[in-house]
Amino acid sequence: MLLHFYSDWEGTTIPICSGRPYPLDVYYDDHGINFALYSDHDEKQQLIGYALIYIKEQTHQIWHIYLSDFEPGQIYAYRVDDPFDPQNGDRFNVIKLLIDPYVRAITGILDWHDSLFGYNIDDDLSPDKDLTFNIEDSAPYIPKCVVIDSNSFNWVKKLHKAGIKVILDVTYNHTGEGNRFRPTLSLKGIDNRIYYRLSEHDRRYYFDYTGTGNTLICRLPNVLRLIMDSVRYWILDMYVGGFRLDLATIIAHELHAVDRLSAFFEIIHQDPVIGTENIVIVLGIIGVRFTLNDLVSYNEKHNHRYGEDNFDGKSYNRSWNCGIEGATNDVHVNAFRDCQERNFSNNIVFITRDWLNWNKADQHLLEFTQKLISL
Numbered sequence: 001m002l003l004h005f006y007s008d009w010e011g012t013t014i015p016i017c018s019g020r021p022y023p024l025d026v027y028y029d030d031h032g033i034n035f036a037l038y039s040d041h042d043e044k045q046q047l048i049g050y051a052l053i054y055i056k057e058q059t060h061q062i063w064h065i066y067l068s069d070f071e072p073g074q075i076y077a078y079r080v081d082d083p084f085d086p087q088n089g090d091r092f093n094v095i096k097l098l099i100d101p102y103v104r105a106i107t108g109i110l111d112w113h114d115s116l117f118g119y120n121i122d123d124d125l126s127p128d129k130d131l132t133f134n135i136e137d138s139a140p141y142i143p144k145c146v147v148i149d150s151n152s153f154n155w156v157k158k159l160h161k162a163g164i165k166v167i168l169d170v171t172y173n174h175t176g177e178g179n180r181f182r183p184t185l186s187l188k189g190i191d192n193r194i195y196y197r198l199s200e201h202d203r204r205y206y207f208d209y210t211g212t213g214n215t216l217i218c219r220l221p222n223v224l225r226l227i228m229d230s231v232r233y234w235i236l237d238m239y240v241g242g243f244r245l246d247l248a249t250i251i252a253h254e255l256h257a258v259d260r261l262s263a264f265f266e267i268i269h270q271d272p273v274i275g276t277e278n279i280v281i282v283l284g285i286i287g288v289r290f291t292l293n294d295l296v297s298y299n300e301k302h303n304h305r306y307g308e309d310n311f312d313g314k315s316y317n318r319s320w321n322c323g324i325e326g327a328t329n330d331v332h333v334n335a336f337r338d339c340q341e342r343n344f345s346n347n348i349v350f351i352t353r354d355w356l357n358w359n360k361a362d363q364h365l366l367e368f369t370q371k372l373i374s375l
Helices: 187-195 221-236 263-270 272-276 331-346 363-374
Strands: 002-006 026-028 032-038 045-048 052-055 057-059 062-068 075-080 144-146 167-170 242-245 280-283
Touching (some): 032 187, 032 221, 052 062, 075 187
Parallel strands (some): 002 045
Antiparallel strands (some): 002 052, 032 062
8 A cells, every 4th residue: 555645855764663553544643643544455555645655564454554753734645556356346546546534634626537537437438448447647636635633623612612412414324436437536446345335246336225326335344443433533523412324224234134233233332432422313214315396206217417327326216206207287196296295394305406496496385394494
């Protein structure tokens, strides 16, 4: 593994020690920085900057290194050098700069560019384009990680002084890396097979229980540890009072079904931090991703305008068109849809601006919703 640094010490001697495998984090101890990253493969890792540092030490699939005399503010990223073998589930690409999954601060923005993809994205005619290998460096187009000193963080106090408990909406069931046709930003390039659910019959493909293109393997120890370390960070460092877990059923998904006794829920109950801090856990079971009008007007998804040939998202939808697919002038169907919309008004609705045209909003439904909010 390579650790890539961005600083002004190029050409100087860097004091390097083997470091520790725990905590899985980038940790500053007042004397230097310890880097630790989980990746279950045999090649050397790289810590990246103006200079490249090979990480050679590995303990229980955790690669680690300690750099003396380094301080918070240091900018870094990773590269992972291992075979690119998508049909076996491996999408390593040493040319891609990777964001640390434990990073607590980043600098820069994600600048969408073809180099962010592990394959040659411009090969539009081939259905197997994800099997090609992209050789363009993604470093100029991806945010970089920043080392911070958590002990000096002065946590966003007015809410707590007012007696308001902060409930954070978190998503631990998937990432923004999508499926095989989406970019390589972090976990996909660190070790695709041990973070994402892949098809049992062909590891080239992802299981998509979330409608986003990928699903984390929340039953595996390394993923569970990542989730729980994140939860503890928000509690201990940021003083968050609780969490709303997006699609908690996905997190509780064991081999093939949801299990209320899953490893995740067992850890939640037994964790010494969550169990003693009066932390609120709200389970987000399902969200409605169509406007209400879509929910009562369509049986099938109609995502053609998003440019992915209607393949994005799940094809199985918990919606009913009330007898006619799409818009209709049928008085009885429209009346029934109006009734259904009011029945569904107490559910969770995710809205993006391009899905909702306020100029065409149902005024009666708007007034009804305002009354619900008031109540």
